[in-house]
Amino acid sequence: MDFMNTFRLALRALARNKMRSALTMLGIIIGVGAVIAVVSIGQGANYLVQQGIAAMGTNAVFIAAGSNRAGGVRQGYGGVRTLTIDDMNAILKEIPLIKQAAPSLSSGQQIVYGNQNWNTRVTGTTPNYFDIRTWPVQSGSVFSDEEVDLAANVCVLGTTVEKILFLDEDPIGKTIRIGNLPFRVDGVLASKGQSSVGQDQDDIIFAPYTTVQRKIQGITWLQTINASAVSQPASLAAVAPITSLLRERHRLRAGTDDDFLIRTQADIADLQDQTQSTMTYLLGGIASVSLLVGGIGIMNIMLVSVTERTREIGVRMAVGATEDDVRRQFLVEAVTLSMLGGFIGIIFGLVGSALISNLLSWPTLISGKAIIAAVIFSAAVGIFFGYYPAHKAAQLDPIEALRYE
Amino acid sequence: MIEQTTPAAEPSQASASAKPVIRLESVFKTYDLGEIQVQALRGVSLEVYEGEFVAVMGPSGSGKSTVMNILGCLDRPTRGHYFLDGVDVSQMSKKELARIRNRKLGFVFQQFNLLSRTSALENVELPTVYAGIPPEERAKRAMESLTRVGLADRAGHHPSQLSGGQQQRVAIARGLVNRPSILLADEPTGNLDSRTSVEIMEILQTLNDEQGLTIVLVTHEPDIAQYSKRTLEFRDGKLRRDNIVRDRSIAREVLLTLPTAEEQAAEDAEDSARQEKLAADKAAL
Secondary structure, three states, X not given: OOHHHHHHHHHHHHHOOHHHHHHHHHHHHHHHHHHHHHHHHHHHHHHHHHHHHHHOOOOEEEEEEOEEEEOOEEEEEOOOOOOOHHHHHHHHHHOOOEEEEEEEEEEEEEEEEOOEEEEEEEEEEOOOHHHHOXXXXXXXOOOOHHHHHOOOOEEEEOHHHHHHHHOOOOOOOOEEEEOOEEEEEEEEEOOOOEOOOOOEOOOEEEEEHHHHHHHHHOOOOOOEEEEEEOXXXXXXXXXXXXXXXXHHHOXXXXXXXXXXXXXXXXXXXXXXXXXXXXXXXXXXXXHXXXXXXXXXXXXXXXXXXXXXXXXXXXXXXXXXXXXXXXXXXXXXXXXXXXXXXHHHHHHHHHHHHHHHHHHHOOOOOOOHHHHHHHHHHHHHHHHHHHHHHHHHHHOOOHHHHHHOO | OOEEOOOOOOOOOOOOOOOOOEEEEEEEEEEXXXXXXXXXXXXXXXXXXXXXXXXXXXXXXXXXXXXXXXXXXXXXXXXXXXXXXXXXXXXXXXXXXXXHHHHHEEEEOOOOXXXXXXXXXXXXXXXXXXXXXXXXXXXXXXXXXXXXOOOHHHOOOOHHHOOXXXXXXXXXXXXXXXOXXXXXXXXXXXXXOHHHHHHHHHHHXXXXXXXXXXXXXXXXXXXXXXXXXXXXXXXXXXXXXXEEOOOOOOHHHHHHHOOOHHHHHHHHHHHHHHHHHHHHHHHHO
């Protein structure tokens, strides 16, 4: 019996009880549909985030003050005190791959204006930071290089802070208190919205790094150097020279760890990819449980079907069907069920993810891999869960089967 | 002791072949049920020649079903041999037996055993599917077979749309589709009314007379056995009697004496009219 034939006969057998076949397929349809939708949405989310990362500037190089090992216990990044503004200037001077750089250091501070107060992050930096991050002002202006030299008490607000402290009032020129110190508001930054990890990027205040170092935190070092290379390949190529320069400046002996961390855009993008795929696979795995349940449903129904058709199996054997014929017939019926369910599930999954992407204005990326995996999986489920009933059918004794009531 | 009115070696009028199509040689069948052993057949030997029409009879437990199962290659003898067309099939594998059933035997059952929600044509095709015949050829042969039993115009009907007699005819067509030499029928008229039973016997007799089809039929009704040419009576696992049928019934003639469906309906109408009149008279008194 060739396969096309068997397949057609299987379809006809399934068509004899359309309602039952449809209900049996439901488990697979839901399982496959869910997996496809989840993976498509996950990939779409990843794409969004990657776009966001790319928007930050693909030439970005971040140098963070490294982890501090005190007695074998890592103290997290920023605990180290060796990264300085002189390091940054040295990098700018000696590594032509780096076009420009801005320092940053942050801490949480209590902000007061009138009878409004708010706790937010206050970050110290230089004016070119806003170029590197492509972050324009929507009103007023950013502090100047002179104000940085003078460690002036000036700042720019993110739109969230502006709304909370000033409501509808114009903040430009007004004085707020950061910690206990008065600061003049020079400008308000344009809104950046939520970051890829759900953080409100507008809940922030920027001030000259010198002011933050001396007057707010009372330190002389930096947390991060935000640099921008001349091109994306340059950003990758700059990692090695920056590393050796800083190791030399920090007098690190060979064999000791770096006391800083360098991340390029590519690294961040990779990390994002990894995180997202892990999430997606996890969710996909959970959705796959539904596939398993669908498979059990198929096995159940096939067993019932075999019992119901005991007489029929007896007749088939009487007119010449071998054990192999019978086993193949029921196996093909099970696989047909599962694969049909799989195809319908794929369609439902695609439609579902298109709907969701429409509702959430979220792009969905259809993963060819996921579709192929879904097809293979549904076939596998059919074979695995269909085997036992098919085997039972083939092992029937024709005489007993013919006598079955 | 086998009682024979005529020696079994004498073939029926339709055949002059020297070799039997069916030969059982000291066949024993024992069922092992753990502590008990059931001896269903205890040394059965018989021969059936081409073109014979044999009825197998006996009370339940006599072994007649077991004999049919062995003849039908659905079961194997515990001891002894079964020669089908001269070939010893008694020790063949299940797969080989399936092939034999497909090519050499046709089955007709008491309960028709047609596939529901399937057309008559597809039902008749079933044995050809397992013979590996391509689809167009299958439909052709199935139509030929349906025509032989006079149901060509019902090819698309489902069993639920056919009467009992028609369903059994479809079953016979199915049994013949691979052109076997032997038809095995297990109480083929058991689920049919008297008139339809005779109609079926007419078909079987025609197939036997005109086409030389060898027929082995199991029945417990002596009336039905009268349509065959030879009866084999079993009791307690042994063949007890082997007789040529005397005064054989000819179905075609019997049909003429039976009331048709219309005549039966008319008779029923008369009966109920008479009943009503009697009741009305009683009430008037």
